[in-house]
Amino acid sequence: MPYDQQNDIPDEALLVLYANGDAGAARTLTLRLTPRVFGHAYRMLGNQADAEDVAQEALIRLWKVAPDWRQGEAKVTTWLYRVVANLATDRLRRARGVALDAVAEPQDDAMSAADRMQDRARQDALQNALATLPDRQRQAVVLRHIEGLGNPEIAEVMDISVEAVESLTARGKRTLAKALAGQREALGYTDG
Incomplete structure (x- = not known):
């Protein structure tokens, strides 16, 4: 197919x-992608020779994966940008004399399994306690303490006065506190 006709073909199809x-x-694909790949590498590395090496390596990797490419899973440019970023990062680490194994693992901010189980138990206990409240108390408590609405907003939602909201939430909180009081230790709450 002539070059000028291939310019309209998406990267993945090429x-x-x-x-x-x-x-x-x-x-066609090389001419189209090289400026982007080189530019990305250059912005990461700040060195033309290194950027050329990284761009060349990224394109070589693209040609190697071409027979296994699954259309629709990723865009060619997205895949290439990721490869360039990884190659440039590796090059920068080597230049600083930092072995990849010496780089600390990133902190995992995800909750541990035990913490997730504890959190789930707390949510379940709260949900069960909420279910024991009269409907209007439950609605007021949920809107105030779970949804974070102010009393005037709750009054508008429930079509009652602000004083009635205050009364409903106060009674609801007292009832919840009594319902949950005996479960403090089991739910992982300790005084101290």
């Missing part, structure tokens, strides 16, 4: 054409 033996598709 990669598949290359994988099926179309050298013109590889040429």
